[in-house]
Amino acid sequence: MLQIMEGSHAVAEAVKLCRPDVIAAYPITPQTHIVERLADMVADGELDSEYICVESEFSALSACLGASAAGSRVYSATSSQGLLLMAEVCFNVAGMRQPVVMSIANRAVGAPLSIWNDQQDSISLRDAGWFQWYAEDAQEISDFHFLAYKVAEDNNVLLPGFICFDGFILSHTYEPVDIPDQESVSAFLPPYHPVIQLDATDPMTMGMYATPDYYMEFRYEIDKAMTQSAIALRKAGSEFKEHFGRDYGELIEEYRLSDADFAFVALGSVCGTIKDAVDEMRKDGKKVGLLKIRSYRPFPAEEIKKALSGIPLVAIIEKNLSIGSRMKGAVGLEVKDAINDSGVCVYSYIIGLGGRDIRKLHIRGVYEEAMKGNGDTFYGLREELL
Amino acid sequence: MLQIMEGSHAVAEAVKLCRPDVIAAYPITPQTHIVERLADMVADGELDSEYICVESEFSALSACLGASAAGSRVYSATSSQGLLLMAEVCFNVAGMRQPVVMSIANRAVGAPLSIWNDQQDSISLRDAGWFQWYAEDAQEISDFHFLAYKVAEDNNVLLPGFICFDGFILSHTYEPVDIPDQESVSAFLPPYHPVIQLDATDPMTMGMYATPDYYMEFRYEIDKAMTQSAIALRKAGSEFKEHFGRDYGELIEEYRLSDADFAFVALGSVCGTIKDAVDEMRKDGKKVGLLKIRSYRPFPAEEIKKALSGIPLVAIIEKNLSIGSRMKGAVGLEVKDAINDSGVCVYSYIIGLGGRDIRKLHIRGVYEEAMKGNGDTFYGLREELL
Amino acid sequence: MPLNIGCSARPGKSQENKTGSWRVFKPDFHYDLCTSCGTCQMICPEGCINLIDDKFTPDYTFCKGCGLCAEQCPADAISMKKEEK
Amino acid sequence: MPLNIGCSARPGKSQENKTGSWRVFKPDFHYDLCTSCGTCQMICPEGCINLIDDKFTPDYTFCKGCGLCAEQCPADAISMKKEEK
Amino acid sequence: MRELRIHGRGGQGSVTAAELIAVAAFKSQVFSQAFPAFGVERRGAPVQAFVRFSDSKIRLRSQVYEPDYVIIQDSTLIKDVPVFAGMKEGGIAIINSEKEIDFSVPKGVRLIVIDATKIALEILGIPITNTTLLGAFAAASGEIQLDALEEALGERFRGNLGVTNIRAAKTAYDLIKGAN
């Protein structure tokens, strides 16, 4: 049913419909409204989950790991500092192949401390073995949760995943969102049946260490599972369409790209602003378009290559910064690799860090800079501070 | 004086010569021999440092931050899980612009747990704002420490840095190394004079938070400082040559590249093995060479582009894996970006993860694969396990 | 005004934030009742009550009008009034 | 033999590691002295002393020869001898 | 697309007001989006919130810089905050104030002054003016239907609180409608 609600509450509603057995999360702005709402649901008996009020993010994800290993569907959510604090556990959960789903209300990382949005937190965990999907609006956030459990728990995948959405910009915004009913969700997402499990009636040891004779093959298996997750997502996406009408068959979304000679590439909520800007610029006669990356991990290189083929100028709108990298943005490097064509000019623009607002005029500004040949740079700095 | 000693002890000797006021580190294989040796020096009164026996890596780096902010030169060392555990602090220290120097005895990260070498740990922290240098042998490890403090404490830099070297392979190997005397080191590396400092006679607040009005500019400043560190390193490197004769004027090292039509690119100790393999292959008439990346952060894109110019086939020997990335290796993406020429074929090879030994024959094998057009893949998997 | 390195600052700037504008109620000091006990000064969370010419005087530039001083004054020498701006 | 997912395993495989080969000294049981108190079985860190036909019998496939059983036997019924291999 | 900016102080319910307007707009078959100016402000400090209205799906995610409407919950803000900044010509500014003083508003902006505090005190018994001002906004802007607003209020506030808040909104609505 189409309802209007805060993005965080859309998350909470979606999580509730996924029926996690155990929830363990630690509050951090801007993720808080999610866990608060879930706590309310539990307190009111609307949601029959064990809610563990942990003392830190480190324990949050560790507890999720334990519960998952014991056979439960689990859920967590965090942001920024919290994600960094659990970095070691993140790598661990992926290596242990537990299908944990975690919502990330994206936020900048310190120092300096900032509670505001960019995507440095999840991007910094890009090696960790979690799939990472970025939502543009509340609808995607909500829908991604159903898809995430489906994909994570797929026997060919068995990997954990982040559902990323821009903190405040999406988490704290009221907007219309279609929340399905329990029956349809249950039909789409059956209960979790673990492949490996802690069980006294059938003992096994989990999380052993691997000598040089075995380690590399285990890492290979994780990478393979990640590749499999793309297939699983496409499959789940088309199944989702059958159930709910909305289409998530692709890991990317193309917006007015087919005839474009300039493409923006972006992740998350800024795609909405870019779409509006693209429409405006089209009216001005500029043949621009947008490639939205939904799945950053696995990185859909083939699709991106295809979608951008023939477009000579590409501007990546990056809400992250890999300090000391030439290109500066982490996404740009991979887009460039995907295109693999030096005829194409791929520029990375670091923008909107730490909650710096991104307006349509900035999108247009990026276009101007790219046309002038200025790229791989910050955009929108206050010169007077430098 | 040229001496023979274990790599870890070469680190300890170098650290001692740098005269850190405060050392805080937590043991983890294969870093342990470093801190044990430093503990010995302190226990025997050879080293006049405050040695804090912390309860975790999280506190190790946090204590270093505090001591550095109070005006001390500080030192830490870690590996793998320890580095991941302090990930949040790493980002913090860089943002707070404290010139902390930390040795990383590179080790794989779990799960599965592995105490053996690859470079996943430091590579995973590539966004954190620390410079990252990779040593090929004990001599480089030792020398890098003098350079690191010099560069980190440069007023145009004021950033922390990792000195990375392959765990066990370098840390546990006895080999000859020239350890300078205290007088020469002191002449090269004067005492630390902090620019900002906690001091009751001149109070200031450090580590404030930044609203969207300021945050992005602070991040820009860090990135700029990182760029400056390359300049500072070149300067320090030539000064170092004057003092000690060894040359670290460049962020890369070229080995038989000038006439090569095939280049390996690598970081760390495997470069030694590659050099031997290159010599062998040269004897077989293959015009191969090696580009060794000393500084991965800042990434010396210009230098790499120049060094590889005209070489049509490049194979990156990667001891890391960015799970779900098309190219798989993190270094390859940046090399490809640096070259920026689709005429050049850049292949990434994931090899030697979790201590899988890398032999000359594997280097030759990589060459064969590249010649066959197979790239961006694992090399050396035990097929029978898959 | 370039940035201070590492997001640091020296004391002083806090006073640029005139929290007096937040005030909805205003403490009125009745010095005829005041016993100069100093309680108000000690407990004002803004630290904005100063002893000026032997009188405990709120600094309205910062006083948020929380009413704590009025509530705690043992002599009932402070009353809160709706702010007029 | 493909890998088990997540580096996991079921019990049993430990026994493939025959730690008996580590042994330098070997416990010799003198059943004439043994009082069947069971101490040795309880305290062997390898858990490799079994009650077989009413006799406490070390499993030399795993016994590391640590000597703990001999040291602790209250009846001095176990002696350690250099291993002959 | 039309845009609204609400100015208030921490604790005065500006964010709630924005949310309620968005809900009411949604119930009035208008696409809407509401969000706060994300900050760390404590009780008493100036805050803002925004609402967008549109006939199609709203994709834009930036803050509001050129509002069609402005609601000012507390006239003391005017001194310290540029409450009228960027207002469009033809826009409407609604100010809660006891006095009918003449705030100097940008050219072409219609100014509505309402003593919402008095209404709130009378009906709710507390000087929380957000719901009252919603009524005024509904009347002045026409972006939301009164019954949709009432429904939104009824859902948000249970029991008697709902009844009184609806009454407060309606009172202001009628007042402004009457004044029109």
Place this chain on the structure above:
Amino acid sequence: MRELRIHGRGGQGSVTAAELIAVAAFKSQVFSQAFPAFGVERRGAPVQAFVRFSDSKIRLRSQVYEPDYVIIQDSTLIKDVPVFAGMKEGGIAIINSEKEIDFSVPKGVRLIVIDATKIALEILGIPITNTTLLGAFAAASGEIQLDALEEALGERFRGNLGVTNIRAAKTAYDLIKGAN
């Protein structure tokens, strides 16, 4: 470049032996490199260590697969560990054993059996054979000078421990030299 592999058990000092050889080689003006087979082995479990010798800087970082020399600290290992694996023709294998039994070694490999335990027990009073075997290695291989080895031992072990270890090494050296 020549390569040595040492087999032993955790606690028998194989890694120390490798290090001492490398030090002695260094003192003998030979470039050397010593390192253990990195593992998690506990006391009693089989372990390995390696040494390389060269006339130029050693850059190679892989383990040793085709050794010129092998030292086996404990003959009980032979049953469980492929101690002779990869040995080069013309190589030398030194085994600590009480008995002069004929170990079947690869073709072209010279076998030296020495009762190092006896020597160690006699001179050091404990069955730690690593230093004794070093003497044998020096004599058999010629890679390191006896005086360099003695210097290395003297630096590593202080006081009387140094004296006795040197004596043990020298005894083995003389024994093997005499046998040659």
Place this chain on the structure above:
Amino acid sequence: MADKSLELFDAGHRACGGCGPALAARLILKGCGPHTIVTVSTGCMEVFSTPYPETAWKVPLIHSLFENASAVASGIEASLKKQGRNEHVICICGDGATFDIGMLCISGAFERGHNITYICYDNEAYMNTGIQRSGATPYDASTTTSPAGRQSFGNSRPKKDLPSILAAHGAPYVATCSVAYPNDIIKKVERAVNTEGPCYIQVHAPCCTGWGFDGKKTMAVGKLAIETGLWVNFELVNGSVEKAKKIKRRPVEDYLQEQKRFRHLFKPNRNDAEIAKIQAIADVNALKYGIDI
């Protein structure tokens, strides 16, 4: 003796009017004086007093993370030792930073025996992030992560006994105090910073916003906590109770009724069973510290 008139915490900070922790900061600084270096954790205190570039602190202060103030302080102390400097090193951290996420660094710092004073301003929940439960949240208090609801009476766990935990770490001096008794805070802080070794002080700091009362009642609510025995001001010297204020106790509901976080115990219906449990907590406190007159 502390110069109580010295003002080391600037006006202009952004705390709510009537903020207990803001008052605590002022009083703490009066206790330790200007020759002090402070580390703070992420939380209300840090957020209302250090938005760049507006610091309210006139003593040197460093903020690093939410959970590591005590480790940062350890490093500072070591550095000062090496430099031969002798500033007091204190941590000022929220209860979340202290009872929960900071326990690793705190336990480590206390075990190592650094000469630091760790002060927790205890407003009994994570206020900065919107009133979530912490280990310091009292039994039955409703917070956003321990909400009262149809199947919940609020926080279901008793307040963690951190003073005892840190005394068990061997802290030579542990004390509790309250913003309701300003001179007591100053005195105890002064004693702590002048005691060699790691000391701990826990300051009850009512938070009008988080607990749900009017800002003018901050001191009154704090006093009620003590008068009902739900908070006890005591000193533990080398692990033994040295002093605890004697009082004539009032029933706990006098305290509970003042605050929205306990409203569900009275509305829609009075919950005598739960109130009795809270009364029992006060009774145990009274017995343990011998505060009844």
Place this chain on the structure above:
Amino acid sequence: MADKSLELFDAGHRACGGCGPALAARLILKGCGPHTIVTVSTGCMEVFSTPYPETAWKVPLIHSLFENASAVASGIEASLKKQGRNEHVICICGDGATFDIGMLCISGAFERGHNITYICYDNEAYMNTGIQRSGATPYDASTTTSPAGRQSFGNSRPKKDLPSILAAHGAPYVATCSVAYPNDIIKKVERAVNTEGPCYIQVHAPCCTGWGFDGKKTMAVGKLAIETGLWVNFELVNGSVEKAKKIKRRPVEDYLQEQKRFRHLFKPNRNDAEIAKIQAIADVNALKYGIDI
């Protein structure tokens, strides 16, 4: 009652001969029985018993990280609760994982009151990484990070009192025991797993390699610790000492002399002053737990 003959820990593990912790593992499993799920921390125990694919564990076991076994156990317990399952959930962790780096997760798990039993096998240093100091290392023990040297007598801090710390967390049952008394371990573990709420057991587990004695002496050294009063086997029920074994004490040097880690107290010269300090620690223990006959 525990079936003591059931063997749940397989031979073939890679511990040193005579390893105290390996023995502890066997005995612990006898105490809790097969209806148990174990979490272990990184350390000797994990390394000698779980190299892929050779596990020594016949009960379900999970290893995640060095520092989070108690948090993982929290999750398992919650999951079992939700599933209506009732296996015992126990943690078996080294002293480093427990006293030091695990304190965050432990403190949190105990505060939340999970129904788990946390067992520390205390070999008094980080053995897996090569004998570095932990918070459990006794005073003056030489380790690789607290080496005896020209300016040091070894570890300069007293052993952290974790049983008291966890009792102060409200643990209903806290006990210490030693591999030197196998039946006592089994009994206490059995009691703990059958006590509702978070329980803590600390098993003294001499490590021949790390302490420097011959593997055959593992039990003897453990007994000496108790006979000298440097280790006390006691039970704390709801915070109060319920039982502590009475002994006729021997001088501490009988224990110290057996171990290389204390050798510097006797060689080259006997250090009476330091030995007296250690004797004082035993004396305080004896007083605190009333163990003297």
